[in-house]
Amino acid sequence: MRHERAIRAAAELLGRRLSTSRAVREHHGRGEGYQPVAAPDAVAFVRSTAEVAALVRLCAEHDVPIVPFGTGTSLEGHVAALRGGICIDTSAMDAVLEVNAADLDCLVQPGLTRKRLNDHLRDSGLFFPVDPGADASIGGMTATRASGTNAVRYGTMRENVLGLEVVLADGRVIRTGGRARKSAAGYDLTRLMVGSEGTLGVITAVRLRLHGIPEAVAAAVCAFSSVEAAVEAVMEIIQSGVPVARIELLDQLQMQASIAWSGLEGFAPRPTLFFEFHGTAGAVEEQSVTAQTICRQHDGTDFTWATRPEDRNRLWQARHDAYLAARALRPGKAGWATDVCVPISQLAMAVVAAQRDLAQSGLTAPIVGHVGDGNFHLQFIVDPDDPAEMRRAAEVNERLVARAIAVGGTCTGEHGVGYGKIASLRAEHGPAVEVMRTIKRALDPQDIMNPGKIVTPI
Amino acid sequence: MRHERAIRAAAELLGRRLSTSRAVREHHGRGEGYQPVAAPDAVAFVRSTAEVAALVRLCAEHDVPIVPFGTGTSLEGHVAALRGGICIDTSAMDAVLEVNAADLDCLVQPGLTRKRLNDHLRDSGLFFPVDPGADASIGGMTATRASGTNAVRYGTMRENVLGLEVVLADGRVIRTGGRARKSAAGYDLTRLMVGSEGTLGVITAVRLRLHGIPEAVAAAVCAFSSVEAAVEAVMEIIQSGVPVARIELLDQLQMQASIAWSGLEGFAPRPTLFFEFHGTAGAVEEQSVTAQTICRQHDGTDFTWATRPEDRNRLWQARHDAYLAARALRPGKAGWATDVCVPISQLAMAVVAAQRDLAQSGLTAPIVGHVGDGNFHLQFIVDPDDPAEMRRAAEVNERLVARAIAVGGTCTGEHGVGYGKIASLRAEHGPAVEVMRTIKRALDPQDIMNPGKIVTPI
CATH class of the missing domain: 3.30.465.10 (Uridine Diphospho-n-acetylenolpyruvylglucosamine Reductase; domain 3)
Structure with missing residues (x-):
């Protein structure tokens, strides 16, 4: 067993809260991304800062990697124990x-x-x-x-x-x-x-x-004749300074998937924006009138309103389940979510170019996006056992990232780098990555803190 | 001359844009704070990033300190060349x-x-x-x-x-x-x-x-019977979520000074809040009604409005000139602005305690504050040649900072650490300061970048 002495010492510290069971280790060795499992050698279920500090000291002494773990929902391999070591599961520190x-x-x-x-x-x-x-x-x-x-x-x-x-x-x-x-x-x-x-x-x-909690909350749905028209409406709404709380894009394929998965009655499989407005009653009214007016100018439909909490919840639950809905398009296959974010003026270009690439590639990949921020995701539904398909997905992602970086955007708006985007980080930040590495080395000279991520490829 | 070879090399690089004149050096050796002049050995008037890079390389080679300089308006000795060296004046890089x-x-x-x-x-x-x-x-x-x-x-x-x-x-x-x-x-x-x-x-x-630029802007002034009442109104306005653009406090002494200095007619020397509201016409109306209602509940006066741009400008010019106005209370003396920031719930306590300390100390120090953020300044007007008075001011400041830190606040809301607040930084952040120092050493191992500031006391 790797790192045997450290694990024995950790077991003395934590008793039965230090697990080396295979099932527990494998559960902690991957997030929800497309990367394979890389299990730690042990999982520590910690209960206090003092325990974390004692564990880290012990790992430092034995030169053993540490991987912190919350709920395992990351998407770029953040929790993969690429060099083994001890996973610190913080789920019991939940006060x-x-x-x-x-x-x-x-x-x-x-x-x-x-x-x-x-x-x-x-x-x-x-x-x-x-x-x-x-x-x-x-x-x-x-x-x-x-x-x-x-x-x-x-x-x-x-x-x-x-x-x-x-x-x-x-x-x-x-x-x-x-x-x-x-x-x-x-x-x-x-x-x-x-x-x-x-x-x-x-x-x-x-x-x-x-x-x-805002005095008034209202959600609205608006369908468009094209993704481009929807995105242009978003750009104009943001530029006009309306403080929208949420503006989400679901493209035609995603709407088709979500209507089927979430039973969204009354909606059509067309490019659609989900809005939410927060504020006083007067402010919500004012914001939604402005947004509706701009959407109409881009051939958007009349807003369908969800003002009752249960209707809003159903809508946002459908949005949150978009990934599950997408996966149901090809049952048994894996999901792989891309994550570029671009300046808002470049959003229509970036989304349309991605759709063109997708059409040429023959891949299945609904698009959803936090478009008010210029952030959108292609949700590849791929067969990890088909190397040619995985390669095509990787190529589309590379083009997507390169286009985002070329217009001043980023390779990751919110998913992070993990070990899946180390090359993209370098493409985006160039010599600044060396500064990140200098800081990493200064604060973690042994390279035991989640090694292989962000700046320290293995 | 210290650093002679580096200065000669810099002069070769910049020609007449490298000055060693005493007047120029002394002008660059202090900001607007209470600290004495610490002049650099030379001042470089740079025009490009390439020139800055060349200068820095040259200073690194000769182990010579570098102090960047903008307009010299800092307040904690940021631009003081504590170990001499070359000041990089960026004022010509203004595109x-x-x-x-x-x-x-x-x-x-x-x-x-x-x-x-x-x-x-x-x-x-x-x-x-x-x-x-x-x-x-x-x-x-x-x-x-x-x-x-x-x-x-x-x-x-x-x-x-x-x-x-x-x-x-x-x-x-x-x-x-x-x-x-x-x-x-x-x-x-x-x-x-x-x-x-x-x-x-x-x-x-x-x-x-x-x-x-917001569609509508309105400024209003409201006087209170006590600083405590004014601050309590601020706390309630912030907690109610009104997105006020500006809420400034001027205490009784500051109002007295500003009325005299800026000719603010129609205002009384009482604790006063200056407000500004930004938004659509409807939003500005709504925000100001809420703010006025809350102020009245704390015995505030009816709002005096400044809606015309020239009236607003006059008001904010008076606010910006508060420091000049304060100094006119004791002509020929020096100014020394403190800068704590506390959680909004602690603001009344912090301001009232500061006033009590001031009353006991016999010092002259009007109070102004960006109170919507919990940030306020005592503007000591002191005689730098009177060590006893300077000591009393330092004591009041120490008590102020200690109280702020004790309630989770900070020793500096916006002025920075420079070399004036190194001890306070340590009191506030404890062991985290050592991490800052580790980063400093990793990125500047020779300690040539503005040495003696924040984490590297001289």
Whole structure:
């Protein structure tokens, strides 16, 4: 067994909460991406920051890799134990430690999921807006710099994490950020850790910004004659400054899949935008009139409204289930979600070019997008046992990424780099990647923190 | 002469744009803070990134400190050449390189000032909101993580810088960030550089987020019977989610000073809030009704409105001139602005305790604050030649900072650390400061980038 002495020491620390069972290890060796399982040698079910620190010290002593794990919903191989080692499962560290309603902030443990946080907040009049679809853990969302449907109005984890507790590669525990709304006190370690994917430390507590539940919420659906027309409407709405809470695109194929999977009655398999408006009653009215007017100018249909909470929930559940719906187009095959994000002026070009590539490739890949941010996903439904098909998907993705980077966009809007996008990161950031590597080496000289990810290819 | 060989080489590079005149050096050796002059050995008036890179390489070769300089409006000794060396004056690098109106972004050189940027944007329907009062350079504002009156709605430089070009300590040039509204591609080097005060590199280009000029703008003034009542109104307005664009507090003494200095007719020397509301006409109406209602509940007066641009400008000019007005209370004396920021629920406590300390100390110090963010400044007007008075001011500041940190706030909301707040940074961030130092050493092993600031006390 690899890393035997470290695992024995970890078992002394955690007793039965250190598992080497094959099923447990394999479950922790992959996320929801297309990558194969790379199981850790053991999984540690931790309960406290002190335990995490003790484990990390022990791993440092024995030169053993550490892979933090939340809910395993990442998409670029973030949790793959490429060099084995110990996976730190934080799911039992799921407490809400503080809610400061007057200051719109809270402090939570990393294993708490976003839905459980919002359940906890239900009677407070507050909510946590970042919504990547999956019921991911707050620690994982922080490490991935996640975002999702609400980001166009409320920002991503970058904007909504106020501070962190982090266990560093040598077991030291630091606290970053604070509770003030702004600070100019030193280097922004919080933002450095947000999006570092476990490669700089293990996140053991997260202070989040909360938002007041808006007085009025309304959702609307609008169909278009083409994806291009839909995207042009989005561009104009964003440019006009309407503070839409959500603008989601589902292309024709995705609508077809979602109508079948989610039983969306009354909708047609046409390129469609799902909107949500938040604010006072007057503001919601004003925003939706502006959005409807712009959509009509692009041949959009009249808005179909969902104002009752149950209707809204059904709509957004369908949006969240888009990936499942897509997979049902080819049962038994695998999903592979791409993730470029481009300046809003380049969105129509990027989506249309992707559709052209897809048509030529013969691949099945519905498109969904957080289009208010310029972020969209091709959801390849592929056969991992068909190397030719996988190669074609990889080629379409490469062209997609290259086009995004060429117009100042990014290879990943929200899924992160993991080990799936290391080459794309280099294409996007060039010599800056060497600076990232310098920081990685300075903070983790043994390269034990989630090795093989972002800046340290194996 | 110190660093003679490096200066000779720099003169070969820049000709007459390398100055060793005493007047020029002394002008560059201090900002607007209370610290004494610490002049560099030479000042380089650079014109391009290539020149900056060449200078930095030359300084690295000769082990000579580098201090970047924008407009010299910093307040914590950021530009003091504590170990001499070459000051890089970027004021001639002041071009607007791109404006992408459709994407609400622009790319500018670091020496451009914020007012000149807004002049440039005047006919585009866009504006750059970050407004620290002084007409600071964009590069300096980025390096300081500046904010100011509009941050409560539009965020600070942290939220409004999308990407950077930076010359590193070894002369390498990197580009960070990009034009997409969000990205999960690797470590957030942009946010690491924002607020790094020249200690990690020289900023040579800045990509900024722009905002649409709101359809309607209205400013209002409201006086209160006590600072506590005013601050409680602010807390309630923020907690109720009104997206106010500006909420500024001027205490009784500051109002007295500003009425005299700026000729503010019709106002009384009472604790006063200055508001600005942005949005559609309907939204501005709605926001101001809510704010007025809350203010009345705290014994605030009826709002005095300034809706014409010239009236608004007069009001905000008076706010920006608060420091000059305060200094006129004791002509010939020096100013020293403190800068704590606390969670909004702690704001009344923090302001009232500061006033109590001030009353006991006998010092002259009007209070102004970006109170929507929980950020306020005591503006000590002190005699630098009176050590006892300076000591009393330092004591009041220490108590202020300790109280802010004790409630989760920060020692500096927007002025930065420079060398004036190194001890406070340590009190606030503890072991995390050692991580900052590790990053500093990794990126600047010779310690030539603005040495003596933030993490490297001399």
